[in-house]
Amino acid sequence: MLYKKVLPALLVLTFAVYFIASYKGPESGVLTSVNSVNMDKYWRAKEVKVEEGQFKLEKNSASITSRFRLRNFEMYFRMKTTNGAMGQLNFATAKSYDVKNFRGYTVMINNSDYSTGNAQKTGSLSKIRNNFVRTAEDNEWFDLTVSVDGSHIEVSVNGKMISEYDEPLNPKRIERLTGMILSRSFISLRKANDQGEIVVAEMKIKPNTEKSSRAILAVKADTLTDVIDSLNQREFPLIDFHVHLKGGLTMDQACQHARANGLCYGVAANCGLKFPVTSDSTLNIYLSSIKKEPVFKAMQCEGREWVTLFTPEAVAGFDYIFTDAMTWTDHQGRRMRLWMPDETFVENDQQFMDMLVGKIEAVMEGEPVDIYVNPTFLPAQLAPRYDELWTAERMDRVVDVLMRNQVALEINARYKIPSIAFIKKAKAAGVKFSFGTNNVKNDDLYRLEYGLKVIKEVGLTADDIFMPRAKGERKILKKGLPAKVTG
Numbered sequence: 092m093l094y095k096k097v098l099p100a101l102l103v104l105t106f107a108v109y110f111i112a113s114y115k116g117p118e119s120g121v122l123t124s125v126n127s128v129n130m131d132k133y134w135r136a137k138e139v140k141v142e143e144g145q146f147k148l149e150k151n152s153a154s155i156t157s158r159f160r161l162r163n164f165e166m167y168f169r170m171k172t173t174n175g176a177m178g179q180l181n182f183a184t185a186k187s188y189d190v191k192n193f194r195g196y197t198v199m200i201n202n203s204d205y206s207t208g209n210a211q212k213t214g215s216l217s218k219i220r221n222n223f224v225r226t227a228e229d230n231e232w233f234d235l236t237v238s239v240d241g242s243h244i245e246v247s248v249n250g251k252m253i254s255e256y257d258e259p260l261n262p263k264r265i266e267r268l269t270g271m272i273l274s275r276s277f278i279s280l281r282k283a284n285d286q287g288e289i290v291v292a293e294m295k296i297k298p299n300t301e302k303s304s305r306a307i308l309a310v311k312a313d314t315l316t317d318v319i320d321s322l323n324q325r326e327f328p329l330i331d332f333h334v335h336l337k338g339g340l341t342m343d344q345a346c347q348h349a350r351a352n353g354l355c356y357g358v359a360a361n362c363g364l365k366f367p368v369t370s371d372s373t374l375n376i377y378l379s380s381i382k383k384e385p386v387f388k389a390m391q392c393e394g395r396e397w398v399t400l401f402t403p404e405a406v407a408g409f410d411y412i413f414t415d416a417m418t419w420t421d422h423q424g425r426r427m428r429l430w431m432p433d434e435t436f437v438e439n440d441q442q443f444m445d446m447l448v449g450k451i452e453a454v455m456e457g458e459p460v461d462i463y464v465n466p467t468f469l470p471a472q473l474a475p476r477y478d479e480l481w482t483a484e485r486m487d488r489v490v491d492v493l494m495r496n497q498v499a500l501e502i503n504a505r506y507k508i509p510s511i512a513f514i515k516k517a518k519a520a521g522v523k524f525s526f527g528t529n530n531v532k533n534d535d536l537y538r539l540e541y542g543l544k545v546i547k548e549v550g551l552t553a554d555d556i557f558m559p560r561a562k563g564e565r566k567i568l569k570k571g572l573p574a575k576v577t578g
């Protein structure tokens with residue numbers, strides 16, 4: 092009798108153990124390769140071709156999804172994209188492995204050129220820590236690492252950390268992202284458009300079940316963090332295009348500051364007479380020294396003489412170039428730097444303003460720059476009368492020259508310029524904007540405070556924001572350099 096009762100119970104138990112075991116997935120703490128042998132055991136492949144040990148995802152929605160659920164893990168890929176292929180690595184995907192019901196986090200895979208394809212590039216922790224910098228190119232193998240440890244998410248490409256995020260307790264999410272919360276769930280690699288292929292040469296996973304030693308932080312009572320988080324969740328490109336490695340600020344510190352605050356950076360070299368970069372050869376040395384850094388590579392064109400020092404081909408190595416109109420030679424032949432009181436001569440306010448507007452027009456017309464930075468800056472003796480001196484007519488002339496030459500207008504956080512009135516005029520005309528701090532030290536990067544204020548007051552949208560041109564579309568190559576110095 093006992094035998095009759097125990098046997099069915101044993102069978103059920105055996106089945107249950109087998110069932111749980113088969114869903115346990117790869118061994119905890121061990122880096123396990125995903126290959127054609129263990130594929131079916133641990134993963135579901137949909138529309139995936141296996142050729143010479145490589146997984147190829149071509150069709151939109153082709154996917155590899157885990158049969159097991161994980162909370163903490165490290166995942167490593169060696170992969171490449173072709174012809175604008177875009178993909179997503181999804182995790183913390185709520186209840187189902189079905190991507191249609193996806194609610195969790197996404198790491199972007201997209202190596203399209205700037206101003207083409209999705210603006211977010213490989214390594215972006217989408218809607219949380221958006222990355223707009225290209226970290227790899229199509230047809231080029233790259234390494235992608237994603238890890239979740241307690242509340243901490245890290246994404247690296249080719250060994251450089253791109254995104255980093257600590258999920259706070261009760262994180263604030265905009266309505267359509269409710270449920271984007273770390274959880275024990277399925278992991279899925281998915282093709283996300285119809286173009287090209289994603290080729291995976293290696294895919295490894297290490298489940299981590301140990302309890303994390305990291306503390307989960309409460310939400311910072313900080314309205315600026317809320318504003319930045321909310322803009323990121325709406326995929327607004329929060330890029331500081333005007334950062335300098337000055338005053339001891341290192342590249343690593345700048346990148347860390349960007350990741351910690353949910354911003355993306357463009358780091359600019361000062362290039363011109365008596366500046367660190369003065370020739371094609373110093374320019375090329377500089378560019379190759381920062382090639383792998385996850386920041387936009389920018390050139391600040393200094394003085395007016397820069398046009399005589401470099402070739403367009405060398406300058407085109409930068410993602411974008413910018414200049415201001417703070418250095419020029421006046422009607423009496425005096426070379427002025429407007430931020431230096433003893434080098435600035437204002438004999439007649441109105442005449443000075445007309446000369447300044449004329450110089451801005453000459454520079455933006457003649458120099459093939461992408462962005463006008465430190466815009467509308469006035470020397471100290473005139474700055475208190477900014478609103479009076481920047482008349483509607485003067486503003487219109489500057490807006491016109493920017494539009495005619497497709498130059499973006501910087502919203503400068505350091506000087507809090509241009510004025511809201513000026514920015515409204517420029518937006519109405521269709522001018523694109525960039526945010527820029529123009530820091531001079533290692534502790535004055537802040538968080539684009541003036542830019543955030545402008546977004547709200549003027550109602551800027553993602554479409555209003557400048558993005559670097561694709562390689563073949565660089566202005567410097569299309570327009571060339573002027574025959575002589577402009578101002």
Ligand SMILES: [Zn+2]
Nearest residue numbers: 333335391529
């Ligand atoms: Zn600068």
